[in-house]
Amino acid sequence: MEGDDASKNRLKKVSIVGFGGLGKTTLARAVYDKIKGDFDCRAFVPVGQNPDMKKVLRDILIDLGNPHSDLAILDDKQLVKKLHDFLENKRYLIIIDDIWDEKLWEGINFAFSNRNNLGSRLITTTRIASVSNSCCSSDDDSVYQMEPLSNDDSRKLFYKRIFPFESGCPNEFEQVSTDILKKCGGVPLAIITISSALAGGQKVKPKFLRVLDLSHCNLGESSSLQLNLKGVGHLIHLRYLGLADTGIRELSAEIGNLQFLEVLDLGRNYELDELPSTLWKLRRLIYLNVFSSKVVPTPGVLQNLTSIEVLKEILLVSLNVIAQELGKLSRLRELQISFKDGNLDLYEGFVKSLCNLHHIESLSIREYSRETSFELMDLLGERWVPPVHLREFVSDMPSQLSALRGWIKRDPSHLSNLSELILVRVKEVEQEDVEIIGGLLSLRRLHIRSTCQTQRLLVIRADGFRCMVWFELNCGSAAQIKFEPGALPRAEVVRFSLGVRVAKEDGNCGFDLGLQGNLLSFLAQCIVKLAQSHFWQGLMKAKAQKVLTVVCSFLEGQLVMGKELDIGEICGQGMLF
Structure with missing residues (x-):
């Protein structure tokens, strides 16, 4: 803000611009405090996102020392004139903080005459480049672009606030500190807020914080950092809390203080086996993820999360009361559920509860006990009618496709929006199943794995699977799968099994699967799994090469042999066979 004598005396305008959290207001305040004594009058006025021009003008006048009682009755133009007249023969310093609207600036700017040659200074701050350019339209004005802190400065700021040691960060905290700072991206506000929260919230009270994402920062390395996460309860306006893959083993009961929290991500914390009972207080919670943890909810918690729409992944044990509570979550759209100990009462x-959830769009069912009973899927087939919104159904429970056939035959419209179907432990796939599933008009991804196949030939018809992008059907060594010309017209990924012995015994020694024409449309990947008990042990490499050459005779490039038990995969450039 310095220059020759003439330029020093002209009205000088400076605009500080940069995204939120960089410290624009802090910098402006520091400048104001340092130089305000050099001016006849001064004002520091915050504006914000939805300002009232009259209020802004009144605040400037009052801060400058002109608290006349008539200010409340003056309109915009009168206030601008009054401010213009008041400043006419004064050397002033005015800082207008956080301007969002060019029109607001254009209206206020009439009060500041360029004929003021007393060395006055006008500073604005904004997040928006076009606003800063509007504030500094003459050659004498300056735009100052705020940049994020360097890595060194970020570390200094973080260490100063969280570690009371003169030597800085202890070795045991270096990696987690690096992870956290990487997420902060050099933004001072983020660094200060997170460090203060981890330090117990004693140095600042960051009530303004809406998002705190520490995901993938390994907090589990430090018991003291885990302990200090208790300070998160002070962030009372928090909307988003990301603690996924942080290694935490315990969640503080103070989580119940976050009355405005909408997203709580605790996924992939494998040592986390309990949620605090105070979780029931989070009545605004929309998204809760405890995927791959060992969390079993405390009875009475789930039924109070009445705003919840996404729930991943709740572990159900023999406590039937937890399963019943799910039925009270009427807004639920996405549910991932896991069973540890299956029994008929729990399944029922x-x-x-599932029958009461009429807005379900995505349902994923897993189990950890390697259950062999078909009870759950049979119950779903008999008693549950999928809501018309259902777009994704995933299950690794033992199942028979009779349940799916029942849903479709009763009312095909209930699966009219189903785009993804994954069943990894199906007893058997019959030709009727293939044709019924192929008639689902919205289906784009299919993954079915048969565990006990008896039908030896499955044919993928040309009139089915018209929107299929990802097709995966694995029937092991007990069946061969063939494709009619024109089948899977939109497929980008195709994976299927070939029972070599079955194909030979049924006269298909040339392994004609109908692939040649269809493969031209596969944009990304095709995998053929050659499956036969002891196939690789009893087959010489040359003979295996011959089999595969027949299957994909047009493929150019070197074929690489692979083996894993009785499954072989051949890899070519751009496609996998």
Whole structure:
């Protein structure tokens, strides 16, 4: 803001611009405090996103020392004139903080005459480049672009606030500190807020914080950092809390203080096995993720999360009351559920609750005990009618496709929006199943794995699977799968099994699967899994090469042999066979 004598005396305008959290206001305040004594009058006025021009003008006048009682009755133009007249023969310093609107600036700017040659200074701050350019339209004006802190400065700021040691960061905290600072991206506000929260919230009270994402920062390395996460309860306006893959083993009961929290991501914390009972207080929670943890909810918690729309992944044990509570979450759209100990009472309670969830769009069911009973899927087939919104159904429970056939035959419209179907432990796939599933007009991804196949030939018809992008059907060594000309017209990924022994015994020694014409449309990947018990042990490499050459005779390039038990995969450039 310095220059020759003439330029020093002209009205000088400076605009500080940069995204939120960089410290624009802090810098402006520091400048104001340092130089305000050099001016006849001064004002520091915050504006914000939805300002009232009259209020802004009144605040400037009052801060300058002109608190006349008539200010409340004056309109915009009168206030601008009054401010213009008041400043006419004064050397002033005015800082207008956080301007969002060019029109607001254009209206206020009439009060500041360029004929003021007393060395006055006008500073604005904004997040918007076009606003800063509007504030500094003459050659004498300056735009100052705020930049994020360097890595060194970020570390200094973080260490100063969180570690009371003169030597800086202890070795044991270096990696987690690096992870956290990487997420902060050099933004001082983020660094200060997170460090203060981890330090117990004693140095600042960051009530303004809406998002705190520490995901993938390994907090589990430090018991003291885990302990200090208790300070998160002070962030009372928090909307988003990301603690996924942080290694935490415990969640503080103070989480219940976050009355405005909408997203809580605790995924992939494998040592986390309990949620605090105070979680029930989070009545605004929309998204809760505890995927791959060992969390079993405390009875009475789930039924109070009445705003929840996405729930991943709740572990159900023998406590039927938890399964029943799910039925009270009427807004639920996405549900991932896991069963640890399956029994008929638990399954019945779950299915009864599921029947009350009319907005389900995505349902994923897993189990950890490697259950062999078909009870759950049979109950779903008999008692549950999929809501018309259902777009994704995933299950690794033992199942028979009779349940799916039942849903479709009763009312095909209920699966009219189903775009993804994944069933990884199906007892058997019959030709009727293939044709019924192929008739689902919205289906784009299919993954079915048969565990006990008896039908030896499955044919993928040309009139089915018209929107299929990802097709995966694995029937092991007990069946061969063939494709009619024109089948899977939009497929980008195709994976299927070939029972070599079955193909030979049924006269298909040339392994004609109908691939040649269809492969031209596969944009990304095709995998053929050659499956036969002891196939690789009893087959010489040359003979295997011959089999594969027949299957994909047009493929150019070197074929690479692979083996894993009785499954072989051949890899070519751009496609996998």
